[in-house]
Each structure stands twice: as structure tokens, then as C-alpha cells.
Amino acid sequence: MVSVSMAVNLGGIQMRNPLNTASGTYGNGWQFEGFYDVGATLGAITCKGVAAEPWQGNPAQRLAELPGSAIMNSVGLQNPGVRGFVDEYGAYLQGLRDKGCQVICQVAGHSIEEYVRATELYEELAPFASGFEVNISCPNIAAGGAAMGATPEAAAEVMRAVRPRTQRPVVVKMAPHDVAEIGRALEDAGADALSLINTIPGMSIDVCTRKSRLSRPTAGVSGPAIHAIAVRMVWECAQAVKIPLCGIGGVSSGEGAAEMILAGATAVSVGTANMYDPTCVPRILAELEQWAEEQGVQDINELIGAFEC
Amino acid sequence: MRQSSLTQHDFTVISNTQVAEGVWRMVFASEVARSIEPGQFMNFEVPGDGSHILRIPLSFSLADAAHGRVVIYYAVVGEGTGRLARMRPQEASTLLGPCGNGWRLPADTSKRALLVAGGIGLPPVVAAADLLAAAGVGFDVAIGLRTKDALAPTLLQELELFQDKDTQVRMATDDGSLGLHGFATQAAEQLLSERDYGSIYTCGPQVMMAGVAKLAEERGIACQVSMERMMGCGFGACACCNVALAAGGYALCCQDGPVFDAQEVAW
Numbered sequence: 001m002v003s004v005s006m007a008v009n010l011g012g013i014q015m016r017n018p019l020n021t022a023s024g025t026y027g028n029g030w031q032f033e034g035f036y037d038v039g040a041t042l043g044a045i046t047c048k049g050v051a052a053e054p055w056q057g058n059p060a061q062r063l064a065e066l067p068g069s070a071i072m073n074s075v076g077l078q079n080p081g082v083r084g085f086v087d088e089y090g091a092y093l094q095g096l097r098d099k100g101c102q103v104i105c106q107v108a109g110h111s112i113e114e115y116v117r118a119t120e121l122y123e124e125l126a127p128f129a130s131g132f133e134v135n136i137s138c139p140n141i142a143a144g145g146a147a148m149g150a151t152p153e154a155a156a157e158v159m160r161a162v163r164p165r166t167q168r169p170v171v172v173k174m175a176p177h178d179v180a181e182i183g184r185a186l187e188d189a190g191a192d193a194l195s196l197i198n199t200i201p202g203m204s205i206d207v208c209t210r211k212s213r214l215s216r217p218t219a220g221v222s223g224p225a226i227h228a229i230a231v232r233m234v235w236e237c238a239q240a241v242k243i244p245l246c247g248i249g250g251v252s253s254g255e256g257a258a259e260m261i262l263a264g265a266t267a268v269s270v271g272t273a274n275m276y277d278p279t280c281v282p283r284i285l286a287e288l289e290q291w292a293e294e295q296g297v298q299d300i301n302e303l304i305g306a307f308e309c
Numbered sequence: 310m311r312q313s314s315l316t317q318h319d320f321t322v323i324s325n326t327q328v329a330e331g332v333w334r335m336v337f338a339s340e341v342a343r344s345i346e347p348g349q350f351m352n353f354e355v356p357g358d359g360s361h362i363l364r365i366p367l368s369f370s371l372a373d374a375a376h377g378r379v380v381i382y383y384a385v386v387g388e389g390t391g392r393l394a395r396m397r398p399q400e401a402s403t404l405l406g407p408c409g410n411g412w413r414l415p416a417d418t419s420k421r422a423l424l425v426a427g428g429i430g431l432p433p434v435v436a437a438a439d440l441l442a443a444a445g446v447g448f449d450v451a452i453g454l455r456t457k458d459a460l461a462p463t464l465l466q467e468l469e470l471f472q473d474k475d476t477q478v479r480m481a482t483d484d485g486s487l488g489l490h491g492f493a494t495q496a497a498e499q500l501l502s503e504r505d506y507g508s509i510y511t512c513g514p515q516v517m518m519a520g521v522a523k524l525a526e527e528r529g530i531a532c533q534v535s536m537e538r539m540m541g542c543g544f545g546a547c548a549c550c551n552v553a554l555a556a557g558g559y560a561l562c563c564q565d566g567p568v569f570d571a572q573e574v575a576w
Contacts (some may be wrong), residue, residue: 027546031564034316048548056558063541063549065363067388071541075548078559223362275542276354276362278405279317 004292005299008043010267011193011244012169013102013131015043018261018300019285022248022271023049023106023133023173024075025222028089029096035278039099042281046195046269047085047093049108049135052117054081058140064204064213069250070225071272072204074214076140077108082121094128102130104171110144112161119165131169134162137198139175139220146198149175152185159189169193171246176200179233180240187241195246195269196237197230223272224250231263238264238305252280254287261288264305314344315408315544320353321401323378325394328461332429333394335381341406342377345369347436348411348535348568351381351404352543357392364405365389366540366563368512370432370467371439382432382461408543409567412437412510412533414444420507421475422448423530425497425521427513428455433535435467437510442471446508449477449500453493453517457486494520506530511571512537522571532571538562 006017021029023046029038038045057078064072080088085105093103105122109115115134122129136149136158149155149172159172169192174182176197183194199220204213212219230249238245244267247260252273260268268288273280292300320339328334341351352364371380385394396402412433415422422441426434431452441448450468454460460480468478480488481496489496494517500506501524511521512535525532538550545564552560553575560566560573 025542025547027548031542031545034314054558057548057551059553059559060551061539062551063539063547065361065539067360069360069362071363073541073547073549075551078548078551272362275547276364278542278544278546 004289004297006289006292008266008301009244010044010246011171013044013104013193015102015267016100017043017285018257018267018288019281020044020104020246020267020269021046021274022269023047023135025271025274028093030092032274032278036282039096039101041285042101043267044102044104044130045096046104046133047089047106048079049077049106049138050079050082050085050118051077051108052082052114052121054084055079059215061214064219066204066221066225068225070221070223072202072214072219072221073199074140074216074219077138079108082118082125086125090126090128097128097130103128104131104133105129106133106135106173107162108135108138110141112158114144115158116161116165119162123166129168131171131192132166133171133173133195134158135173137173137175139199139201139218140216146175149182152178152182155182156185156189159186159191163190171195173198176229176233179237183237183241187243191243193244193246194237194241195248197233197249200226200229222250224252226250227256231259234260234265235263235307251284252277254284254291257284257288258291261300261303262305262307264307266304315406317403317405319401320404322396322398324398325396328463330456330458331384332459332461333383333385334461334463335383335396337379338377339379339404340377341404342372342379343374345372345379345407346411347440348433349407349409350567351406352408352540353393354403355389355392355396356402357395358388361388363541364543365393366408366543368433368436368535368567370435370464380467382429382464384429405543409563410565412440412568414440415446415508415531417507418444418446421504422446422508422510423497423500423506424448424450425493425509425511425513426450427453427493427517428459430513430535431464433512434510435464438468438471447473447475449479449504451479451481451493451496451500453481453496453513454487456482456484460487493517494524497521497524501528508532511535519576522574522576525571533568534571534574535567536562536569536574537567
């Protein structure tokens with residue numbers, strides 16, 4: 001019988017446990033209902049990134065598998081726009097809220113104006129949103145995305161523009177570089193929490209054709225192979241900011257989630273593992289609870305940042 | 310948004326043998342046999358190598374709900390299918406399924422259907438034959454292969470289970486070693502010139518299906534195509550397996566397909 005309190009607070013998003021999902025690996029949740037009760041299990045779900053207007057995403061090929069427990073994707077934020085998203089998934093996502101699962105809606109954009117417009121539309125149309133995650137780190141779109149979060153100044157500008165548009169908590173999804181410096185800038189600009197890391201830009205070349213295995217020269221690497229890099233970046237960022245972090249990157253076990261928490265993460269998102277092992281979230285949660293109990297704490301919050309160096 | 314009925318099932322290998330050049334046939338026991346429909350697919354976790362994380366999506370030829378058995382065929386083309394070929398009887402793993410949307414009966418069941426298969430696209434076409442036969446729809450089959458050694462005799466035997474006395478099976482090979490020296494589309498064209506069809510069902514290489522879609526469009530015959538894409542999840546979560554649509558934008562092969570109306574697809 002688990003007696004550890006698992007509830008955490010991600011910048012105002014009160015989660016019954018630390019488990020969240022990495023945007024883009026989890027659809028909008030309903031696809032997993034055949035595997036477990038999503039609303040009764042997760043602390044939060046982070047939905048697929050959505051812009052003010054629909055985006056088609058990138059042409060095929062969007063996916064490559066890499067040896068060494070990793071994949072690359074170049075989906076490019078295919079989405080139906082905020083209106084389409086709310087029409088199709090709003091009732092389902094409200095149902096998740098009713099079961100105690102927080103719903104984090106992701107904001108995508110090509111420009112500051114587009115981030116603002118998407119946030120305004122969510123505010124108008126998405127009462128089910130517990131908070132927002134502003135994606136300034138997608139490596140797979142030509143304009144916006146990672147370019148918006150490439151420097152502390154650019155990242156802060158997006159955050160300052162979005163901040164007055166909503167009273168709800170705003171998390172910012174960060175790219176895998178300069179996380180301490182950019183994290184501080186985002187904190188100063190009013191971010192309630194940070195999530196990191198997004199996929200790591202990589203390349204995979206077909207040496208016979210001399211072309212990329214994907215439709216674009218570079219794409220985002222994810223999966224267990226990047227876990228150690230993500231833990232390091234969470235640790236670096238945690239030392240630089242006071243706002244809570246959501247650790248993302250190659251988590252596929254309770255041990256991996258525990259590493260993120262020890263490095264300084266308040267919440268932990270499961271990403272690529274959902275794709276190849278869609279039953280993994282309840283197992284990871286049980287393993288995490290068991291670990292916390294074995295650590296002899298009453299409350300999992302006691303373990304956040306408890307890494308000893 | 311639709312309801313998701315797919316879940317994870319265990320499967321246990323009953324037999325797994327090479328049946329043609331580069332082609333393996335596996336019979337396995339699984340509860341998925343009771344819910345999977347012709348043209349749907351499953352996403353297999355193949356043991357033996359933790360460094361390759363993605364599952365392998367495969368369609369099937371026969372599903373025996375009464376005995377909980379499924380027959381799949383696969384071409385060994387890479388590391389993952391190589392591992393699948395090394396699974397031995399009694400060995401077990403998991404699969405996700407039933408995935409996607411399968412074949413649909415034609416609007417007009419009074420006319421014959423033409424089935425066109427290329428290479429390893431034949432197994433799901435056998436499943437289409439099963440669906441059609443159960444509804445009393447007669448069919449003919451055009452099969453294209455690289456060479457005669459690539460033909461799995463068991464697939465022809467399975468097809469025979471659903472044939473009627475009028476069924477014609479017309480073969481074509483790239484090297485002329487069996488049947489017509491040419492492509493499945495040429496065999497299909499012959500049949501189209503000889504008989505009247507109300508529907509066409511096809512699975513095979515994309516270039517072949519594009520040709521079949523064109524034949525169907527020219528003749529005003531409804532055509533269903535089973536598309537193949539590399540997949541991440543197999544159930545709509547990752548959006549990696551996009552299929553370009555004639556109307557613009559993309560559908561997801563795993564969730565919106567793998568069976569599409571040929572007219573929907575941007576060839």
C-alpha cells in the first residue's frame with residue numbers, strides 16, 4: 001500500500017501525481033483509452049501543439065528509426081487550429097478534467113502574433129484548459145518554433161506577449177540548449193513553469209541516395225537514447241530558476257522519472273515510450289510510487305532536486 | 310474523434326516458416342483474432358533487441374475467431390523483420406490491435422469485384438476475398454510478383470478458400486517466370502477488358518496502386534486501396550505516417566486508413 005503523497009504543483013497546475021505526457025507523442029489522449037483509463041491515471045496530459053489556424057504539417061517522410069533506442073521525427077505540428085481542436089476534442093478533454101487529470105493545451109505559432117492569437121482563441125474557446133504550454137522549441141517548422149526560443153531575448157519576447165493574454169498558468173517548452181540562461185529569461189518574463197527538453201535536432205542520411213531519411217535535412221531525435229542529456233539539462237536549469245520544471249526526454253521507467261525528479265523536475269512527461277509501449281504510463285507511475293516509498297519520504301516533493309553531488 | 314477499441318494483446322507463435330523467396334508465414338494464437346476485421350492491421354513488439362524501439366505493423370490474411378488464430382505474412386526487409394523471422398513456436402510477445410480501418414463491402418454487391426495485389430500486398434487482399442465471399446460477392450484476382458519464387462503457395466491455397474467456380478486468378482511477373490511478363494496492372498487491365506466489375510480492391514507497391522487507381526477512375530469503378538507507411542505508434546498518437554490527400558492536407562495511415570478510397574489519395 002503506497003502511503004507517499006504524490007501530488008505536485010507545476011506552476012499553479014495542481015497535479016495528483018507528477019506524470020504528464022510529452023506533446024506530439026500522445027495524440028490528444030483518447031487513443032490510449034483502450035490501454036488504461038487516461039483521466040483516472042495521469043497527473044496531466046499535454047495535448048498536441050495547436051496554432052490559431054490549421055497547419056498541414058510536413059510531407060512524408062516524417063519518421064526514421066535510429067539504432068540505439070532513438071527515433072527522429074519531422075511531423076511539423078500538423079494541427080486543426082484552435083477551433084477545430086476544441087470542436088473535436090473539447091468534450092473529451094473536459095471529461096479528463098472531470099476525472100482529475102489536468103489538461104495542458106499547447107500553443108504553437110510562426111510569429112509572436114500567432115502565439116498571441118492562439119492563446120486568445122484558447123482563452124475564448126477552451127474552458128477545459130488547466131494551463132498552457134508555449135512551444136518555442138519545435139525543430140521541425142521553417143518559421144517560428146525553435147527560432148522563437150533560440151536566444152534569451154527572443155524567448156522572453158514571446159513569453160511577455162503571451163503573459164497578459166491569460167490568467168491561467170503558462171509553461172514554456174524549451175529547446176535543448178542554453179537552458180539556464182534562457183530559463184532565467186523566461187522566468188523573468190513571467191513564465192509559471194518550464195518544460196524541457198524538446199527533441200534534439202539531428203540528421204540521418206541515406207548513404208545510397210545521399211538524401212535525408214526524412215523530408216527535411218534535420219529532424220528531432222527522441223527516445224531513451226537522449227535521456228541522460230535531458231536529465232543533465234533539467235539539472236542545469238533547476239539550478240538557474242526558482243519556477244518548477246517538467247522534465248522530458250527518454251523517460252520509459254519509474255527509474256527514469258525518478259532521475260528527472262532528483263535532478264530538479266516537479267513533473268515528468270513520458271514521450272516516445274508512449275508510441276512503442278502505450279501501456280507504459282500506469283507502470284511508470286507504480287514504479288515511481290514504489291521508489292518514493294523506498295526512499296522513506298512522506299511526500300514526493302521532498303525528492304525534487306534531491307540529487308546529491 | 311472516434312472511440313478507440315484497440316488494446317494490447319499477447320500473441321504466441323504456433324508456426325513461423327519461410328514460404329517463398331524473402332517471404333515468411335506466421336500463424337499465432339491471440340485474442341485479437343476475435344475482434345480484427347479484414348484489412349485492419351496489428352503492431353507487433355518483436356523480442357530480441359532493445360536498441361530498436363519501434364513495433365512492426367503488419368496486416369493479415371486469415372483470422373479464425375473460433376480458434377483464436379491469425380495468419381500473417383511478412384517480407385524480411387530489415388533488422389526488425391529479421392528478428393520476427395527468428396521467433397520460434399511457443400515464443401510469445403505483444404501486439405497492438407486491431408489497428409486502423411479495414412476493407413468495406415462495395416455499395417453494389419451484385420457485381421464482381423477485382424482484387425489486385427503486388428508482392429507482399431497479397432495477404433490483406435486475401436482478407437478482402439474473405440470479406441467479399443462472406444457477402445456473396447464473386448471476385449477475380451490479378452497478382453504481380455518479382456519472380457515465380459516469390460509466390461507463397463500457401464497464399465494461393467488461402468485464396469482458394471473464398472473463390473467461386475468462376476474466379477480467375479491472373480499472374481504477372483517482372484521476369485516472365487510465371488504468367489504474364491509484366492506488371493499486376495497489366496493483368497488487371499486484361500481482366501477489366503474481359504469482365505464487368507463493380508469494385509476494385511488493391512494492395513501493393515504505391516506505384517502499382519497508383520496505376521490501379523487510374524484504371525478504376527478511367528472506368529468509373531469504386532476502388533479501395535490499402536496504403537503502407539512507416540509507422541511510429543500505429544494508433545494515431547504521433548502523426549508520423551501521413552498520406553497526402555487529393556483535397557489537400559494529410560490523413561494518418563494508421564488511424565484514417567490503412568484502407569482509403571483511391572479517389573481520396575493524392576497519387
